[in-house]
């Protein structure tokens with residue numbers, strides 16, 4: 001383990017040994033269940049990377065509850081369960097939602113009495129018609145394309161134990177789904193994943209990350225991220241082939257070289273500048289940076305030294 005300014009730099013081989021003697025590993029049946037829910041994930045990564053992470057999160061959840069109770073005692077008010085909010089940031093297509101889903105399933109398995117919910121900030125993108133009205137359709141994913149006040153108000157409601165509704169985004173329709181919401185109500189843990197969760201918009205008095213109890217930045221070399229973006233694009237195209245309502249249907253029916261050119265342009269005109277100007281600068285605000293290499297395998301972790 002190396003000491004870097006503000007972070008411990010931990011290679012995979014060292015991380016996998018952490019906390020090992022203090023928890024019971026998942027049985028092969030439990031591992032198969034996790035694999036069936038997350039078919040792309042490597043079982044080796046579940047054991048070596050994500051299980052120690054879940055146990056670290058368990059410790060942080062415990063201290064979060066203790067801190068909240070201490071504060072209530074100090075103020076002389078009733079103890080109230082406050083959700084633990086876990087933020088997951090990183091580039092478009094780096095694997096944030098896959099990590100979020102996996103952590104949700106692992107936390108549910110390890111802490112069966114806790115209610116774990118997961119939301120993506122994609123739903124807080126303005127609908128396409130609003131983006132068009134604002135002349136920012138080509139800025140999708142950039143800070144101005146999100147309804148950040150609505151996102152902050154959502155997370156504030158969750159923290160305060162109120163029922164909160166998150167709009168739903170569909171990669172298939174490439175737009176917000178009208179009238180569809182995910183309802184979050186008094187979870188023990190909420191996992192909030194999105195490219196923008198660690199951003200600090202200058203026109204806002206309060207930020208999404210002010211509500212976080214732990215945050216993760218999923219990182220990888222841009223050539224790999226780009227490759228994963230193109231692979232996902234092909235999956236979206238393949239799925240769209242027989243779905244006339246799908247946004248990608250006309251591209252899937254036509255010449256795939258044309259579609260690939262579009263994906264290439266979207267990466268270089270939109271996602272690449274967004275990554276460098278607005279997403280990467282938030283990396284060093286995370287409590288943990290997960291570094292992924294080939295085949296999405298985690299090769300190194302950076303854990304914030306001071307909690």
Ligand SMILES: Nc1ncnc2c1ncn2[C@@H]1O[C@H](COP(=O)(O)OP(=O)(O)O)[C@@H](O)[C@H]1O
Nearest residue numbers: 040041091092093094095096097098228232296
């Ligand atoms: N650990 C993983 N193993 C294999 N494939 C993965 C893994 N994580 C993500 N992927 C794939 O990479 C692509 C991008 O992942 P996704 O979770 O959609 O990214 P994001 O939410 O950051 O946009 C998807 O096609 C997904 O299936």
Ligand SMILES: CC(C)(COP(=O)(O)O)[C@@H](O)C(=O)NCCC(=O)O
Nearest residue numbers: 091092093122140141195266270271
């Ligand atoms: C909706 C998104 C901003 C969110 O990113 P993701 O969930 O993939 O991390 C992104 O997928 C996107 O649509 N970017 C705009 C350019 C493009 O079509 O790739």
